[in-house]
Amino acid sequence: MTQEIQVRILPEQAASEQAIADYIAREKGIDRRTINHVRVLKRSIDARQRTIFVNITARVYINEVPTDDAFVHTEYKDVSACKRVIVVGEGPGGLFAALRLIELGLRPVILERGKDVHERKKDLAAITKTQKVDGESNYCFGEGGAGAYSDGKLYTRSKKRGPTEKILNVFCQHGASTSILADAHPHIGTDKLPRVIENMRNTIIRCGGEVHFQTKMTRLIIQGNECVGCEAVNLAMNREEQYRGPVILATGHSARDVYRYLASAKIEIEAKALAMGVRLEHPSQLIDQIQYHNKNGRGKYLPAAEYSFVTQVDGRGVYSFCMCPGGFVIPAATGPEQIVVNGMSPSNRGTQWSNSGIVVEIHPEDIKAKSKESASSEPLAMLDFQEQLEKTTWQQGNMKQTAPAQRMVDFVNGKLSYDLPKSSYAPGLVSSPLHFWMPKQISRRLQEGFKKFGSMSRGFLTNEALLIATETRTSSPVRIVRDRETLQHVRIQGLFPCGEGAGYAGGIVSAGVDGERCAEMCAEFVASK
Numbered sequence: 001m002t003q004e005i006q007v008r009i010l011p012e013q014a015a016s017e018q019a020i021a022d023y024i025a026r027e028k029g030i031d032r033r034t035i036n037h038v039r040v041l042k043r044s045i046d047a048r049q050r051t052i053f054v055n056i057t058a059r060v061y062i063n064e065v066p067t068d069d070a071f072v073h074t075e076y077k078d079v080s081a082c083k084r085v086i087v088v089g090e091g092p093g094g095l096f097a098a099l100r101l102i103e104l105g106l107r108p109v110i111l112e113r114g115k116d117v118h119e120r121k122k123d124l125a126a127i128t129k130t131q132k133v134d135g136e137s138n139y140c141f142g143e144g145g146a147g148a149y150s151d152g153k154l155y156t157r158s159k160k161r162g163p164t165e166k167i168l169n170v171f172c173q174h175g176a177s178t179s180i181l182a183d184a185h186p187h188i189g190t191d192k193l194p195r196v197i198e199n200m201r202n203t204i205i206r207c208g209g210e211v212h213f214q215t216k217m218t219r220l221i222i223q224g225n226e227c228v229g230c231e232a233v234n235l236a237m238n239r240e241e242q243y244r245g246p247v248i249l250a251t252g253h254s255a256r257d258v259y260r261y262l263a264s265a266k267i268e269i270e271a272k273a274l275a276m277g278v279r280l281e282h283p284s285q286l287i288d289q290i291q292y293h294n295k296n297g298r299g300k301y302l303p304a305a306e307y308s309f310v311t312q313v314d315g316r317g318v319y320s321f322c323m324c325p326g327g328f329v330i331p332a333a334t335g336p337e338q339i340v341v342n343g344m345s346p347s348n349r350g351t352q353w354s355n356s357g358i359v360v361e362i363h364p365e366d367i368k369a370k371s372k373e374s375a376s377s378e379p380l381a382m383l384d385f386q387e388q389l390e391k392t393t394w395q396q397g398n399m400k401q402t403a404p405a406q407r408m409v410d411f412v413n414g415k416l417s418y419d420l421p422k423s424s425y426a427p428g429l430v431s432s433p434l435h436f437w438m439p440k441q442i443s444r445r446l447q448e449g450f451k452k453f454g455s456m457s458r459g460f461l462t463n464e465a466l467l468i469a470t471e472t473r474t475s476s477p478v479r480i481v482r483d484r485e486t487l488q489h490v491r492i493q494g495l496f497p498c499g500e501g502a503g504y505a506g507g508i509v510s511a512g513v514d515g516e517r518c519a520e521m522c523a524e525f526v527a528s529k
Helices: 017-028 092-103 117-130 164-173 193-206 256-264 284-291 381-396 408-413 440-456 508-528
Strands: 002-009 035-046 053-062 084-088 107-111 210-212 215-223 226-234 239-244 247-249 269-271 274-283 310-313 316-324 328-331 341-344 353-362 403-407 429-431 466-471 478-480 495-497
Touching: 002 017, 017 035, 017 053, 084 092, 084 226, 084 239, 084 508, 092 107, 092 164, 092 193, 092 508, 107 215, 117 193, 117 328, 164 508, 193 210, 215 239, 215 256, 226 247, 247 508, 256 269, 256 381, 269 381, 274 284, 274 316, 274 341, 274 381, 274 440, 284 353, 310 440, 316 341, 316 440, 328 353, 341 353, 341 466, 353 440, 353 466, 381 403, 381 466, 403 408, 408 440, 408 466, 495 508
Parallel strands: 084 107, 084 247, 107 210, 247 495, 403 429
Antiparallel strands: 002 053, 035 053, 215 226, 226 239, 269 478, 274 353, 274 466, 310 316, 316 353, 328 341, 403 466
């Protein structure tokens, strides 16, 4: 017999499945000897009051044992002899598009401009050592995309987009912990996600798909109003190659060369709102103390604390983004003369720092056009603004990957920080008056936002916290216009703009969902030919 039971228990009572089973047996009057297994289905922490509780929904196996895995398996068949589809980019959008294509009986051919996860890791380490960024292999470009080495956070509010549970189950099938199926804010961890991604790639290859690394798309092949393939350069061999088939374009939010190519080729794109700001880094113990209402912090049984803030300042949202408890701040530029910062956490979230992007909404109409035309009519206006801010940040950072930084209260009060606290940002920091040189529409709103957040959460606004500039890659600055029903480009058949880079997703899970949807629409297109 199985029973689904909901309990609200203390952290120490939720520390293990055995402890949960002990509690359920005691509280529900069940003979503990008859409980053979407890499977946690849902788990969330309620830290609104001084006494912290964990809400658990569990399936209790009484006098029986589970006969199935904790996750749902997807069957992937051999597609080596099937029609092929070109998938440009091997981030979450491209990976899940490729896996779904295999389910649907099509052979994916993935073109990834960067390197595989292991070789890519060497290039990431070199950023700190050499202060230089490899333009094709960095925190944004390479196998797994921007999420592979920047946290592996799987929480999404975009459940209406599609079957988010399917995405989590596929991750589990490829080696992720089944805890991601239960946790309210699931998270794989930067240290574990690369192996999961490698397993997904191996599934694609085993089923007859192809994955080409260091292969950069340069041009779409368009005949009439149909995309029939693309041209690419093999960066390792400096050789031009052609790949024929409909194209799922899943290049990620930082492929500026792709956006500029699309604009020059008159393929419809449009400027899109995004958010920019800073990485805010606190000591993790301080965030634990604030969020768990305890001067001793999280104690033995609670994870590193998270927070979420949102407010409005002068008609624009100011909010926390991609919160990384017990994590690092990392250099996420994709080329020379840029400083971009992001955050990541290992699976145990065990570092002495916690960070989050604190960002301000920027709309195309907020950007002053250089010509007499409205800024909103210029498809690359937001990209240009984003790029200029990154270059300014690089100049303020001594034209290296050392990032400009300022203490939090000093920033709010418009004062220079004469010294800086220790930080997780490995390339190093330089004290800089962010309040002075950042665009006023960003810095002024951040100052007001920090005041509001400080009033919401006592102790949050502190000079122990550090602002590190700049967080600019929260999403794509461009949307590649596609049909709402078919997901094809509005003018070009056989071209499926996909995921975060196309402007239709935000994060690993929503990009994966969009990848699956694009694969399904592409399969319908192939079947209609």
